[in-house]
Every structure is written in structure tokens, then in C-alpha cells.
Amino acid sequence: MPASTPTQQAEQWLADFDAALRAGDIPRATALFRDDGYWRDLVAFTWNLKTLEGHAEIAAMLEATLARTAPGQWQLDGEASESDGVIEAWFTFATGVATGKGLLRLKAGKCWTLLTTMQALEAYPEPRGHNRPKGAEHGANKARETWREAREREAAELGITSQPYCLIIGGGQGGIGLAARLRQMNVPTLVIDKHDRPGDAWRKRYKSLCLHDPVWYDHLPYLPFPDNWPVFAPKDKIGDWLEMYTRVMELNYWSNTECESASFDEASGEWTVKVMRDGEPLTLKPKQLVLATGMSGVPNVPHFPGAEEFAGEQHHSSRHPGPDAYRGKQVVVIGANNSAHDICAALWENDADVTMVQRSSTHIVKSDSLMQHALGPLYSEEALANGITTDKADLIFASIPYRLLPDFQRPAFDAIREQDADFYRRLERAGFLLDFGADDSGLFLKYLRRGSGYYIDVGASELVASGEIKLRSGVDVACINRHSVSLSDGSELPADLIVYATGYGSMNGWAAEIISQEVADKVGKCWGLGSDTPKDPGPWEGELRNMWKPTQQPALWFHGGNLHQSRHYSHYLALQLKARLEGIETPVYGLQPVHHLA
């Protein structure tokens, strides 16, 4: 056999795969994968977000989906590359209703990982580039409605005399980005948000807050930040951007609007959503309901004995107003994750006397190191210079099955551990309890598994190491007294303020609050992979629970995550909603069963 280039090998594989699929020969298609091969499909075959692991799962998925998906037009997109014996190749394809894009990894001629994603519904191309709207209506027309008149009419009618197809509760970056995609796809959509102005969810947080993720990771759909945007944007600048974005993207966005209740009528397939808009009650009747209220669910407030006797102020971190009122006060912050660190540092900067109570170990990574080792290869100026656009980076990241992700991530965090060894030593010397995740796989896995348990260090760790922020670790709270907190080791911390930086429940808590406990239990826990690590009980799920995909409750969707996830997965969620609006068949393959209520 003559040696062939990576491109030729990838082409050959794709041709064989195509031939097997065309022939409906599922065993032959499956045999093109390694025994430990993976196929991750985002909507294209499964109308779901689904990772198939190994031959049996791949074959079962094809049995259920191949005939009606009618895939074809598999074509390499650019040259394949090879490194460490793995060939990587981009490709495009089409199904009966959509165009798709994917990424293939081959090892010794067989597929190790395959990603297939739906990119656009054939019959409903987005009005961009060549398809952009004309804007001006040339010619003369006595019944002309201008752009402004049309926008004003739409804003006056939607939710009042006409109903949105989709209602998004929560107008932070998640809800806004999804709404922009739905607007492009011509899905009548309304966003409601409790704050006064878009962006307020950022503006109203503590004043020194900046994004912990760098700019290349944070773009919204369609309108990337300009290249003078700061690496770590200050919260008010992000707030202004989001406000501008809702306007420029022509979103229908109701500020000052709270959802009071929602219920679904199975017969009519319609939600009844009661909202309070500017203090006036109003009922909405959308067909689809998206909860974009933040991937952090309802605040977890622990009930320590004696808390009701406390004479000072106590609140959850989500209600912490910032440090200004606590100069010279004694503050106990319970928790040692991101919020705890940020709040402690801001209090210290404002001359409060602050003690952090660390009850279990925390994963700490310096922001610069995280950028350098973990994010930089995909999201940085260097990555851009190497041709890795935001779109490509998102797909590359999505192409790694969650099962393999720890192995992909561990080397970066090993490198960080070595590079910052001195920093970690100093933290441990101060008594801080460190970890790198259950299997040393680092920050992103902790985020995916439990959404907590870490701090991206932007300065507070030095204050902990130096003792400026006092630390009590490996203890729990025994009880709360009138003027102090008693710890499990018998010691006592005087306190004027107690901050519970104790995290959040699962997002389905929002469903319990807004819809019913019954529906919350029906859809079950959100987020997490079923990794059987702390706060992420098994069995293995292969995908994040309930996020951006159909749930056990028809017409109820969960949207959230960081800016990267919101940007990327809003695309697939929007395609699922658009298909339903247009009456395209969307048979869901492998709807996940519920294993945990929260």
C-alpha cells in the first residue's frame, strides 16, 4: 500500500463512511470506528446533544436515525493535519433538511472521534452575508412602513396583541445571545428580565468585578468584541456592551419584568406565563419556554443552628452589596470558591477585618496561567494568528467527548502545577486546602461536573497566603451566636457580618419556583456529567444534564453557562426551536432519563 497524506486518508475514510451510510449498511459504518471510538452529534442526526461511545451505541443511534436523516455530501473542508499519530480533518455534510459541519480524528485509519453539528436549516438560511436584508425598499410606495415604524409596531404588539413563539426568562448574556440567534432565524421571541436595563445583572455586582475569562473566549454571536477590547473586561463595560447589543440586534426585551408563574397545557401545547411588567400584571402565551436565569440555580443558604439569633447582618453571596458599608467591621465569609475570594478581597481593599472559612478543598488557578496553558491554544491572539477563529475553536472544543476531556485537560494543569509550584506552596503553608479536581483534570472539568469548587486567582490568593485575609480551613460551622460564629474545632470568630458564599442549587430549582416542584422533579438535576465525582453523582450521562437540549418536560429548555458555552450552544438550541416553529420533524434520539432530582 502506498503511503498516503493525511488529507488522502481522511478523504478515504469520509468516502467509505458515506458509502456505508448510503448503502444503509450500519455494521460497515460502525466498523469504521475504533472499538473505543466516539461520535458526538449536535442536533444533525439526533435532534439532541448526544455522545455515542463505542460500537454498540453508534450502531443503535444509526439504526434509529439513519433512514430519516438521509446524510450525504460529505466533503473535506481544507487540508487534514497530523500530529502524534492522530489525523484531524474538518468536513461539511448535509442531511435531508440541514447543512452540517464536523471534525474527524483518525488513529491508524479508524475513527477515534467524530463530531457532527447542524449548522443551518436548508430551507431557512440566516439573512447574513450574501443573504443579508436589503434595508432600503427602493421604488416609491404610498403605503411604505419604515424600519423604525416596523420596529415600533412590533415592540408595541409582541406580548400584547400577538404572542411570542418563544419566551426567554432571563436577559443576561445567555438570554440575549439566544434571542439574537432566534431573531436572525425569524422566530418571534420575547426576553423578560427583572432588572431596569440590559446589562444590570453585571452592573449591580461588586465594583471591582472583571470577567475571569479572556476576551477571545467571550464573544457574543454575530457581533464580536472589537480588537481593542480588554482581555478581562470590567463589569460595567460588559453591561454597556450587552445593552447596546440588545438594541443593535433588535431584540424584543422587556426590562423590569418578573415572571410570577408558568404552566404548560399539554393539549394546546402552550404555556401560560404570568408576568409583572413595570408593576402591571400581564399574561403571555408562548409555545416554547427557555429558562436562561443563570446556570447557577437558586442560592444555597445553609441553616446553621442559631443563625436566627445573630445580631449582625447575614446574607448569601448573591445578595452581597459590595464592601463599601463594612469598613472596619469584622466579617466572616463562609466558603472558599470564586465568590468567597472575590468578596474577601474587595472587603480587605475596603479595610474590613475578614476571615474566610474553608470547609473543603478548593482548586486554585492563577488567571494568567489558565490563559497560557488551558485557554491559549484555542482562544488567544496566537490562536487567531494560527487560523483558529472563534467558530473553529468552539467546534474543536466541542469535538472532544466529555469522557476523554480529562485526558486532554490534565497536561495543561500539570504544567500549571509545576510552573506555579511556589505559589501553591505558599498557599498551603497558610493552611489553604488545595486540590486539582477528583482526577487532577483541573478547572474546566470541575466547572462541567459541578459548576463549583474553584477560584480563578486574580489576586485574592496572595492575600490569603500572606494572612491579610485570615483563613480557617478544614473546619465547619458549628453554630452561630449573637455576635460570633462558632467553628467545629471549638473556636469562635467575632462577626458583624456573615456572608454565605455557599453556592447555588441546580437550575431546575428555577423551574420549581416558576412552574412547579412536579415539573422540576420531572426534568431533574441540570448540569453535570454523571462523573461519579463529588457533587456529580453517576451514572455517566455523556452530556451536560438538560442543557440546550430537549428535557422530560416538552417545550421547556434550559440555557446558560459561561460566555463561550452560551455563544456556541445557543446556535443548536435556536436551530431546535426554529425547526419546531416551522413544523420540521424533530424526533429526539436518546432523551436522557432522570437519575437525580437536584
Next chain:
Amino acid sequence: MPASTPTQQAEQWLADFDAALRAGDIPRATALFRDDGYWRDLVAFTWNLKTLEGHAEIAAMLEATLARTAPGQWQLDGEASESDGVIEAWFTFATGVATGKGLLRLKAGKCWTLLTTMQALEAYPEPRGHNRPKGAEHGANKARETWREAREREAAELGITSQPYCLIIGGGQGGIGLAARLRQMNVPTLVIDKHDRPGDAWRKRYKSLCLHDPVWYDHLPYLPFPDNWPVFAPKDKIGDWLEMYTRVMELNYWSNTECESASFDEASGEWTVKVMRDGEPLTLKPKQLVLATGMSGVPNVPHFPGAEEFAGEQHHSSRHPGPDAYRGKQVVVIGANNSAHDICAALWENDADVTMVQRSSTHIVKSDSLMQHALGPLYSEEALANGITTDKADLIFASIPYRLLPDFQRPAFDAIREQDADFYRRLERAGFLLDFGADDSGLFLKYLRRGSGYYIDVGASELVASGEIKLRSGVDVACINRHSVSLSDGSELPADLIVYATGYGSMNGWAAEIISQEVADKVGKCWGLGSDTPKDPGPWEGELRNMWKPTQQPALWFHGGNLHQSRHYSHYLALQLKARLEGIETPVYGLQPVHHLA
């Protein structure tokens, strides 16, 4: 001699040019140009915008500038291309203080056209891409000033307790884009504008207005329109974008502020500018003053005998409020250019009885045809797909010397004339007087020479051709009566409203209004090339008069033009201002003498 590739030939030329310049051998450098060769320099050699035509002018420029410019590092940027015997090649270079970019055209081994542009001052790179700001200030700091506090402090101080280096009068797209560049270059800048909100200059115009230029031509600096932006954006959408832009780009922008007077003190090199901000008088002391009040100067209102007797309403097109109040009225619109057509069409749409008085011939081009033949090759989706970015398109356009531009433009307009022959015949049959410019060079030359004399047809011409808009052509106004307009052919038009769509004076009229007639006369006429065609008297200037370059009045600058020009030339104007702020020497070569007062 072996045949060599276009790239090799361009490399050879550049090496020869470099060697001649390094040797200070001006005759040798000059001999590398054809006898009819051109060198257009934007700031890099001349600290001016300057086109040198032929050997003598090129040699004279080099004599004056070569030693202190110290050019070097000439390098091809990508492969050269060849078509019709002309080799085209991009290159980069550096001077003693700046980096530059250019475009070279060779014919038979000699330079036909050379463009050299300054791109960045070496010591002051813009904070973009790799140089972008960090944003977050990591670490702990008890004296931390947040982004928002810093912005609020700056906004409170600039113009009050600290003075802007540069004051821009006029906050339309021109002033805003320039201010964004100056902000990036860290030049303390204030924009003042008379309207309530940024974007109002667009919002307050007649309601059916859309941009007449397509989106690819219209981007602002740094923040391009997203790819879902309409081809021809409606005015209110542009208004919203400009408002958003001032905020996202963090401009210091005073709305509701009018300039009352300005005077320059030569001794201190400082302007004294009296403004009225929100009704309160205030004095500003900038070092540099930019008039960005629109390339149209003060409105031309002709004084027809009897006008003061007219019983109806009469106003200049710039004050026309739109058609709403004139339903069923008899309207006479004097003029037949863009404004006249737009106003007539909107009045017709609102059921007014409208007559257009065409006093001299007009150049008409259908918007779609203009896009297809004249703009498309540089500004379109196709151009982008061919690798012609906005930046490249701007430089390609700038690389064609104004003297040659008619020859480059004529074929496009010949094609349009042929393609739309039937359309033009119908217009002529209705009595409309057509032209294609003095030398048949079409719209863009008319725009550059006189900024008037054309209509980009978006629908009104059909109304003229069909007689829906009544037309009186080849006549002038004889006098105005109490209820009618008398024409030079003895006929009379009854009128409730007269609109003077009679154009604008030169931009130095703004200097007369704001500064003094003396200064207006000292700088002379703005705009126009000295082409010795109607409204553009000779002698030949080679560049637009007074635009974006030093004028006879130190520290006074004119900025304006369409969105394309504002975007591109604001770069060179900003570099000139930054260099002056930093005390870099900026000896101006070839400051233009003044030949016409207005």
C-alpha cells in the same frame, strides 16, 4: 534575460528603489518611475496628503523629505499579481518614526503608480490585538479605581478642569470615527454636537431615508457592522449604531452643545472656543480644532426676487421636515440632485402635488447598477470572498491618483449607460436633462469635484419618468409671487410650499461662521480637485482641497466626506494629530496655496 514572475519583478523594483533611497541617489530613484509615473503619499514622507505627478515633482519631494524620512525595510506583502500588463504588489516599509504600507503598480518594469501610507507611529502602537489593554487589574489594591470610576472621572473633568488636546466640532459619523481613532491613540479629545443624542443628525431627517451607499462601503473604524446588517441601512438604525458606537468606544461626547465662536492665539498655540452646553456657557482651550460639521458647508439659499412676498412656506432642503404636513398641498422643489429627488418622492408618497424644477443637467445612476459596476469590485460580499478586506479596498481606491481616476471610472459608467439605456431613454422622454459628468467619468468624480450634480436612484426617477413627480427642466426661477413661482419661460407654478434643494457652500463657510471670515478666506475653498470642470475651477490640485491635511491656518483641520472617506482618512488625520501631541517633528511638504475663497 530570463522571464521572471510578477513577484520577482516587484521585488526587484522594490530592492532597486530601496538601494537608490539608501544611497540618497534621487535621480536614480526617480528614474525608476515612468515619465507619466505617480507617487501618492499619505503622511509617511510628506506629513501631508500629496500626489506627485511625473519625475520633476517626485524628485522635488524626495529632495525635501528623503533625508529626514529615512525610509527602509521595504518588503513585499504577499504575492504580486499581473493583469493587462500591469503588475500590482502590496508592500510594507518603515520610516524613522513610523511603519507604513503601500501599493505599487509596474508597467514594463517601471513604476506607474506608487502609494505610500503611514500606518502607525513606531513609539505609539495602538492598544489592539496583542497590545490590547488587560482590563482587570489583578492583585489587591486598596486605592483601586475601577473602569467605571475612571470613565466617570474623565467625563467629569475633560473640558472642565482639564482641557482636550483636540476639539472636534460635529458628532456625526465623521467626528465620531475620528474621535474613536484619537481615543485609541490616547489623544485627549472632546466631541461637541448640537443634537440631543448621538445619531440624531440621521434620526431627524425625513423618515424614508436610507443610506445610498452599501454596507461594505460604510463601516466605521474598529467596529465593523455585523454580517446581518442591511445593504442600505435605514437612517434610524444608523442613528442607533452611532449612539452605541460613541459609548462602546468610550468617546467623550457632549450632546446638546453648540459652538458660539473660536479664535486661535498664535503665540500660545491655543484655541479659545466658546460653547453653549445644555444652555450653559463654557470656554474650551484645545490645541487643535477639527471642523467635522459635514462636507456640505453652509446651505446655499438663492435669493429670488419676490421671495419675501411668498405667502406659503419656504425652506432650504436641509430644513425640510419631511412630507407629513403637506398632504394635498402644491409643492415646488427647486433643484434636481439627491435631496430634491428624495424630498419629491417622499412628498409624492404622502399625496402632495409636487413639481421638480431642474435648472441644469443631472447625473443619475440606479443604486443597484452603481453597486454592481462601480462599487462591487472593491466593496461587496464577492470582494470579501476574493480577499479584498475593507482595509485593502480603501488602500486600492486610494492608490489610484486623482488624475487617473476618470480613466479608471469611465468603463463602469459606460457599462451602466448601456445596461440601463431604456431607463435613461424614458427619463429623457419625460424631459429630464441627463449627464454623466464633464468627461463621462460618472458619479464618484462628480462627488470629488463638486460634491453635487447627481442622484443615486432609489426609486424617484421612475416617478419622474412616469410624470407622477411633475418636471420642469431647462428653466430657471424668474421670480416668486404671493402664491406661485414664475419660471424663466414665462410659465407659473402655483405653490403652498417651496423647497430650495439648492445645495451647500464650501466647508470653509463653517470657519467663517465659527471663527472669522478672515480665517475662512485664509484657508480657502474646501473639497474639489481643481479639475476645471463645472463648480471645480482650476488650477489642478491633485488632492481634495483642505481635507484631512494641514491648512493655511495652523491647528485648524477639516474632516468629512462619506462613510468610506471618513473611515479611511480619519486614520491619517489622527496620526497627524498624535504626532503633534507627542512633539514628533511634522514638517509639512507642499502645503497647498489657496486659489479660491469658496
